[in-house]
Amino acid sequence: xxxxxxxxxxxxxxxxxxxxxxxxxxKEKMTAFAIRHAAAGHRVVLITSGGTKVPLESRTVRFxxxxxxxxxxxxxxxxxxxxxxxxIFLHRHRSLYPYTRMFSTINMLDALKFRGGDSGEVLVNxxxxxxxxxxxxxxxxxxxxxxxxxxxxSSLSEYLHLLKAAAQSLSTIGSKAxxxxxxxxxxxxxxxxxxxxxxxQSSNGPLQLSMNMVPKILSPLVKDWAPQAFxxxxxxxTDGAILLDKARRALDTYRHQVVVANVLDSxxxxxxxxxxxxxxxxxxxxxxxxxxxxxxxxIVSNLTSAHNKxxxxxxx
Amino acid sequence: xxxxxxxxxxxxxxxxxxxxxxxxxxKEKMTAFAIRHAAAGHRVVLITSGGTKVPLESRTVRFxxxxxxxxxxxxxxxxxxxxxxxxIFLHRHRSLYPYTRMFSTINMLDALKFRGGDSGEVLVNxxxxxxxxxxxxxxxxxxxxxxxxxxxxSSLSEYLHLLKAAAQSLSTIGSKAxxxxxxxxxxxxxxxxxxxxxxxQSSNGPLQLSMNMVPKILSPLVKDWAPQAFxxxxxxxTDGAILLDKARRALDTYRHQVVVANVLDSxxxxxxxxxxxxxxxxxxxxxxxxxxxxxxxxIVSNLTSAHNKxxxxxxx
Numbered sequence: 001x002x003x004x005x006x007x008x009x010x011x012x013x014x015x016x017x018x019x020x021x022x023x024x025x026x027k028e029k030m031t032a033f034a035i036r037h038a039a040a041g042h043r044v045v046l047i048t049s050g051g052t053k054v055p056l057e058s059r060t061v062r063f064x065x066x067x068x069x070x071x072x073x074x075x076x077x078x079x080x081x082x083x084x085x086x087x088i089f090l091h092r093h094r095s096l097y098p099y100t101r102m103f104s105t106i107n108m109l110d111a112l113k114f115r116g117g118d119s120g121e122v123l124v125n126x127x128x129x130x131x132x133x134x135x136x137x138x139x140x141x142x143x144x145x146x147x148x149x150x151x152x153x154s155s156l157s158e159y160l161h162l163l164k165a166a167a168q169s170l171s172t173i174g175s176k177a178x179x180x181x182x183x184x185x186x187x188x189x190x191x192x193x194x195x196x197x198x199x200x201q202s203s204n205g206p207l208q209l210s211m212n213m214v215p216k217i218l219s220p221l222v223k224d225w226a227p228q229a230f231x232x233x234x235x236x237x238t239d240g241a242i243l244l245d246k247a248r249r250a251l252d253t254y255r256h257q258v259v260v261a262n263v264l265d266s267x268x269x270x271x272x273x274x275x276x277x278x279x280x281x282x283x284x285x286x287x288x289x290x291x292x293x294x295x296x297x298x299i300v301s302n303l304t305s306a307h308n309k310x311x312x313x314x315x316x
Numbered sequence: 317x318x319x320x321x322x323x324x325x326x327x328x329x330x331x332x333x334x335x336x337x338x339x340x341x342x343k344e345k346m347t348a349f350a351i352r353h354a355a356a357g358h359r360v361v362l363i364t365s366g367g368t369k370v371p372l373e374s375r376t377v378r379f380x381x382x383x384x385x386x387x388x389x390x391x392x393x394x395x396x397x398x399x400x401x402x403x404i405f406l407h408r409h410r411s412l413y414p415y416t417r418m419f420s421t422i423n424m425l426d427a428l429k430f431r432g433g434d435s436g437e438v439l440v441n442x443x444x445x446x447x448x449x450x451x452x453x454x455x456x457x458x459x460x461x462x463x464x465x466x467x468x469x470s471s472l473s474e475y476l477h478l479l480k481a482a483a484q485s486l487s488t489i490g491s492k493a494x495x496x497x498x499x500x501x502x503x504x505x506x507x508x509x510x511x512x513x514x515x516x517q518s519s520n521g522p523l524q525l526s527m528n529m530v531p532k533i534l535s536p537l538v539k540d541w542a543p544q545a546f547x548x549x550x551x552x553x554t555d556g557a558i559l560l561d562k563a564r565r566a567l568d569t570y571r572h573q574v575v576v577a578n579v580l581d582s583x584x585x586x587x588x589x590x591x592x593x594x595x596x597x598x599x600x601x602x603x604x605x606x607x608x609x610x611x612x613x614x615i616v617s618n619l620t621s622a623h624n625k626x627x628x629x630x631x632x
Binding site (some may be wrong): 053056061062063066067094099100103107108112114120121122124126132133135139184186187205206207208209211212213236264 | 381383413416419425428437438440455456513526552
């Protein structure tokens, strides 16, 4: 029996967040992907990545956004694939993408050159992109194995409905499914009913915004949509003092398996993996940084072992 | 004598919008660029492009943003360069960029292939990117001539201070300078003094935001910072009914030369170039669209002729 609170979240989703037209089609794709890979003995992780847009107008000119380059999600996707997982990559349109993320700061045309002569060939200048060969090889292998299913969102509404669809798709493979919820999701939104159609006019004077709180989707995800899955949520704070307390409270409230807690300024070199029983600090040393070790490699290795134990306990 | 209103805008800028640390260095670069190109007989256009971020927290996790891919600014920069202008491209970090913009929707790794054999060479697959050769050639010629000076902003504060610096730099070349203010600038902001330091806690309940109106920078730009320049502002509305009226009012208020007026849904195929005396509709026909003509080509051609007349009238 679903409890009233959860019903109301499902209700809110349907009422106040526009359903993307392609959600059923995407859901079928995700289900087929999960079943195919589970049958092949792979585990499947759903990674959410990037920030969500919250429109202030229905024909959107202005929107509220969350800071997130999508680096953690894109980087983690690569390490999950290296660990034998198949990845559904539910990411913000234009956020960082697995394998291409290392070129995101480079102007592509600065990295190309003509061979010269009449060949008309255009080459990558490997002085500008020394790792291109390795990245292209890994990318092609990943495509060969069809190990990555990319799904895009931009708005909070798209994110919420696609996450629900993904959870229902992955429920078909039980404990072999992992949810790695790294996206930076807005806590606030303006209900469709209260949204002006046209661009807010500055001539009307200062702007007063009143935003509702976004329903805590983690609750129905854990209880109803994918009750057997291994679920990891992320906590990002700017104030380290309240971080672990908030992580523990999230575990108590939502009854999921792991919270990865991090502070904005140190998030690339330090996280705490919090479970109901344990608390593990993952830290990059100076040496790690010099060797270009990424914290996501440590996070993924910690979580894949935890997922192993979880599956055994569930007798999956 | 600057009038009180303008003083107060300069004051507000200094008080309520954090000054970027590199503004003086950027200003020197822009001044040198303008003087060098004016001496070589070039005109110089400052293009602003992309949307501005308005932080809600001083250690920013959340921000208000404006819809803008930067397509119009990036595309226009190419046509200005084709018309013999040197371009200062003041653009939002990661917005569309001249020449690379046509590849922005493509995953770079899908467009590359190994030559095979032991060469270790990585080639562009010209079936995926048929125009790469042409784009690379134009890009390399532009770099050769040092015709583009790219400057990045992200926040509204950076935009405002860098635009002021640009205006003062370009005032050194008088009427040979054009301002093409295509960026989508926020009308609202939260003063540094009223901004919380840390991430707003959703546990505190619904979010009430009260935002001040951004000072109208066009006013001091036209009157004080670059009084001899040829200045174009843009009006984007979602409601066509109020568009031309708002364009005319802007010309009356700020006394600049041109407003390019457009409606969100039709902006790629229809604009109105409004001056105090004239009003010209620029429209792409079906045929134009099939021939991949871009509206920016028409806009730039219209404005460069208007700039010619303007310079002659000024006896520049």
